[in-house]
Amino acid sequence: MNARVKFLVGSGIIIITLACLAYVGFTQSKTYYHTISELSSLQGGALHQRMRVSGNVRTGTIEHVSGRVNFVLEEQGKALTVSYIGRDPLPDTFKDGAQALVEGRLTPDGQFVAEQVQAKCASKYEANPSQAPAAGRPGQTSSSTGAPAAGDRS
Amino acid sequence: MDIFGSFALILALLAAVYAFAAGLAGILTRRTLLTRSAANAGMAVFVLISLAVASLEYFFFTDNFSMAYVAAHSNRALPAFYKFAALWAGQEGSLLFWSWLLSIYVFSALFVNRNKHPELMPYAGVVMAGVQIFFLVLNNFVASPFNVLASPDAAGTLRLASLGDGHGLNPLLQYPEMVIHPPMLYLGYTGFTIPFAFALAALLGRYPGEKWIHITRRWTMIAWCFQSIGILLGAHWAYAVLGWGGYWAWDPVENASLLPWITGTAFLHSVMMQEKRGMLKVWNVWLVFTTFMLCIMGTLLTRSGIVSSVHAFAQSSIGNWFVAFLGLTFIVCFWAYWMNRDYLRSDNQLDSLVSRESSFLFNNLVLLAACFAVLWGTLFPVLSEAVSGNKISVGPPFFNKVNIPIALFLLLLTGVGPLLAWRKTSLDALKRNFAWPLAGGVASGVIAAIFGFREIYSLICLILSVFVTLTIFSEFYRGARVIAARDGTNLLSAVGDLTMRNTRRYGGYVIHFAMVLIFIGIAGSAFNKDIQKEMGVGDTIAIGPYTILCQNFDHTANNNFESERATLEVFRNGRSVMMLYPERRFFLASQVTETMVAVQTKPLHDLYVVYAGRSPETGKPVIHAYLNPLVKWIWFGGVVLVLGTLLAMIPNRRAALVLRPATASSWGEPAADARAIGAIARASDAHD
Numbered sequence A: 001m002n003a004r005v006k007f008l009v010g011s012g013i014i015i016i017t018l019a020c021l022a023y024v025g026f027t028q029s030k031t032y033y034h035t036i037s038e039l040s041s042l043q044g045g046a047l048h049q050r051m052r053v054s055g056n057v058r059t060g061t062i063e064h065v066s067g068r069v070n071f072v073l074e075e076q077g078k079a080l081t082v083s084y085i086g087r088d089p090l091p092d093t094f095k096d097g098a099q100a101l102v103e104g105r106l107t108p109d110g111q112f113v114a115e116q117v118q119a120k121c122a123s124k125y126e127a128n129p130s131q132a133p134a135a136g137r138p139g140q141t142s143s144s145t146g147a148p149a150a151g152d153r154s
Numbered sequence B: 001m002d003i004f005g006s007f008a009l010i011l012a013l014l015a016a017v018y019a020f021a022a023g024l025a026g027i028l029t030r031r032t033l034l035t036r037s038a039a040n041a042g043m044a045v046f047v048l049i050s051l052a053v054a055s056l057e058y059f060f061f062t063d064n065f066s067m068a069y070v071a072a073h074s075n076r077a078l079p080a081f082y083k084f085a086a087l088w089a090g091q092e093g094s095l096l097f098w099s100w101l102l103s104i105y106v107f108s109a110l111f112v113n114r115n116k117h118p119e120l121m122p123y124a125g126v127v128m129a130g131v132q133i134f135f136l137v138l139n140n141f142v143a144s145p146f147n148v149l150a151s152p153d154a155a156g157t158l159r160l161a162s163l164g165d166g167h168g169l170n171p172l173l174q175y176p177e178m179v180i181h182p183p184m185l186y187l188g189y190t191g192f193t194i195p196f197a198f199a200l201a202a203l204l205g206r207y208p209g210e211k212w213i214h215i216t217r218r219w220t221m222i223a224w225c226f227q228s229i230g231i232l233l234g235a236h237w238a239y240a241v242l243g244w245g246g247y248w249a250w251d252p253v254e255n256a257s258l259l260p261w262i263t264g265t266a267f268l269h270s271v272m273m274q275e276k277r278g279m280l281k282v283w284n285v286w287l288v289f290t291t292f293m294l295c296i297m298g299t300l301l302t303r304s305g306i307v308s309s310v311h312a313f314a315q316s317s318i319g320n321w322f323v324a325f326l327g328l329t330f331i332v333c334f335w336a337y338w339m340n341r342d343y344l345r346s347d348n349q350l351d352s353l354v355s356r357e358s359s360f361l362f363n364n365l366v367l368l369a370a371c372f373a374v375l376w377g378t379l380f381p382v383l384s385e386a387v388s389g390n391k392i393s394v395g396p397p398f399f400n401k402v403n404i405p406i407a408l409f410l411l412l413l414t415g416v417g418p419l420l421a422w423r424k425t426s427l428d429a430l431k432r433n434f435a436w437p438l439a440g441g442v443a444s445g446v447i448a449a450i451f452g453f454r455e456i457y458s459l460i461c462l463i464l465s466v467f468v469t470l471t472i473f474s475e476f477y478r479g480a481r482v483i484a485a486r487d488g489t490n491l492l493s494a495v496g497d498l499t500m501r502n503t504r505r506y507g508g509y510v511i512h513f514a515m516v517l518i519f520i521g522i523a524g525s526a527f528n529k530d531i532q533k534e535m536g537v538g539d540t541i542a543i544g545p546y547t548i549l550c551q552n553f554d555h556t557a558n559n560n561f562e563s564e565r566a567t568l569e570v571f572r573n574g575r576s577v578m579m580l581y582p583e584r585r586f587f588l589a590s591q592v593t594e595t596m597v598a599v600q601t602k603p604l605h606d607l608y609v610v611y612a613g614r615s616p617e618t619g620k621p622v623i624h625a626y627l628n629p630l631v632k633w634i635w636f637g638g639v640v641l642v643l644g645t646l647l648a649m650i651p652n653r654r655a656a657l658v659l660r661p662a663t664a665s666s667w668g669e670p671a672a673d674a675r676a677i678g679a680i681a682r683a684s685d686a687h688d
Helices: A003-029 A044-048 A122-127 B002-029 B032-061 B068-073 B080-088 B091-112 B121-142 B176-191 B193-204 B211-242 B252-277 B281-304 B319-339 B356-388 B396-419 B427-450 B456-487 B491-501 B503-527 B631-649 B670-676 B678-684
Strands: A031-034 A051-057 A063-065 A068-075 A078-084 A099-106 A112-120 B150-152 B158-160 B391-393 B529-534 B540-543 B546-557 B561-572 B575-580 B583-587 B592-596 B598-601 B605-614 B621-629
Touching (some): A003 B356, A003 B396, A044 A099, B002 B032, B002 B091, B002 B121, B032 B068, B032 B091, B068 B091, B080 B091, B080 B176, B091 B121, B091 B176, B091 B281, B176 B193, B176 B211, B193 B211, B193 B281, B193 B319, B211 B281, B211 B631, B252 B281, B252 B356, B281 B319, B281 B356, B356 B396, B396 B427, B396 B456, B396 B503, B491 B503, B503 B621, B503 B631, B540 B621, B546 B621, B561 B605, B575 B598, B583 B605, B592 B605, B605 B631
Parallel strands (some): A031 A051
Antiparallel strands (some): A031 B391, A051 A068, B150 B158, B546 B561, B583 B592, B598 B605
16 A cells, blocks of 8 residues: 555545544534524424524513523514523623523423523614624624623624 | 825725736736836835824824714723724724735835845735735725714705714723734734735746745744734633633634634645645645635624624624625636646655655644634534525534544644654654653653543643653754764753754744643643632632632722722632732723623633622622633743744854855755754754
8 A cells, every 4th residue: 555545544534533523513512593483483303402592672571580580582573482591690781672692492382491691782783883893703792691602702 | 184094095095006007017018117116006005004094093092083983983081002902993994904914014025025036026016916905995995994974964965073972992892902912813814915925926927946935934924923923812812801711712703813824834834845845736825825715704704794693793794895805816816726737746746654744744634624624613604594594503512522633633743743754754763753752741641640630632632742842852952962062062052053053943843832832721621610609798609729708899980981899808728818809890981891800820720700790689799710720821832832933933043154055045944054064964854
């Protein structure tokens, strides 16, 4: 076997190993993004996926109950009841009318259990749509709720 | 004054267009006068953009809030230091800043080579001017930083408007490091334009020989160095400011900065294959092209928000321009390659699997795999939506799963590669070079495992780090011993002498050592601890060897922000060791709250404390404490990396210059020294 063939075999092994690792990592961490109106049409396995949903916090719906925070997200007239069970404090930008992005899973009764909440003050966003910082972390004015969410900032 | 700035920008665009057109005409008609004047126009672009930048800075310092950009990113109470940095706080200013840095590079490249390489420079000048035209079109017509605020009056005509005070600078950017981080990263991004221009120029002009490779390599090293500093400063900023306890989150923007760094690193290695063995010519040209395109892609990801649009936050239409430019660049590159592919024929074949060549090939293979995985993961939301209609994002587990094994394999190659001979390495040489370092690495691994150190990746990282460090030190030692024995000097001055004789090789070793330090720091993250607790006055948290006692909460205010601060006393073994003051600041102009992290950094670990906010239930303050081992090694590794790169860029000291014929090849050729200094050459000609 000449060196070229050996090198190609070695490369093949490396690439296949990496591809397997990538596949495993992908299935572990993939998160679907859905709009609120799409949620009602999801079926089967799609209902149990980890997902992200965004919308505006309906005014007056934020209530703090023991161990969780409940609120209603709305987008294009559709509403979604969300229950935040994360242990991190909610971002300061999380207020009535704020744009929020929640990450978690749907329960069988159509509620959404969120482990992470990011929020962005709506008025600030409209006042200054182009504001992205120099380092270019888009969406920086949103405050996220903790360590894992920082990666989801943008 | 706004007229002044935008006028300077228009003139800069005209100058760039002239540099492009006259350069092209000069190449076609072979008139030196035309190419000369094109190069002068290229240099003039720098002066004109500088005037535009000065004009915008003038608006910031004079608080001119009739300028839309100034009103959006500054306010009266902003400290002068940050008014200066506000230049690159938003899209328009960032793009102007980008053009300006690019023009500095272009100016330097044109100036340094003004009387050199008459066959290469005209082509390079045209390519550089082409890139400048694109950015100047954006500056002038798409994202002008010189827009004024205006509102229609009763008759419908626009009247200039001015705000009493600006919206203020984003509080996240009000941090000293943010003043240096973006310039460094941008100097990296823009710097890769120069190697790109020279590579494309060499290909288009079918420039004979490998001289262009030397030029390209030097400029790549400069850009690579800035890119490294930029990435590390960005990581440090994320760590010190964002307050989530980490420094890297595989955020699309972080990934964007990493991609050209990876391909740039691959190029800096594979270029040696071309210099020494005439191999991988096509590969190298495409690595340079890809690096440049990834830089443009990075700007696209950073500025357009196509990936972050998954989250429905910041967006802009500027992305289309970048996509078009990226497409055009690819077409030009591919056309240039296809027309001149015979120029890139390889001189040699791979001789053995155990050789320097194959270690470089594996290095490039896994670097490209890492680049591909990061790119794929970053763009997945866009790709999946285009293919299946579902937006799917992938998180850190994906990136870590792929990149940790790649990183460890690269660390292994860092130790092995430089000690393998070109063409073929004998078993005997393998034993001689690797027996002791390998034994040292395995021994340290066994000892660590006995002491309960069981995290598998960190354990492998430790073994490899010790192995690589020992190979690097043994290289310095063996070379220095030869010199010390010959000259009768002591070993330490012999190390200096050795290094200066072949700065490129020994600078490279220093950079490798820096990477080891960074790897150790990253491996430490496997042992991170954190704890979060509601705290009243008198409550305590225990983390690692520390106990944190909450002493007080207080409020302060100035005309920039209001602050809520915790006073924490830290005890170790019952003794008070330090005070920490984590803070939350509410910035008045932008109405945004930010955390100010309190970090106590030590060589072995950082104690990192965040005032996380108030509990939604009880209203009590929540304190989040992290104990992050070895983080400081990453920043220290960054400093060593910069020193190593600078060392590698110093020209070699030539003890035997007079003995060589004047036509012999230039710096960086160990073979040239070999004729004069046999003893050293024997120790080193198999390397470099």
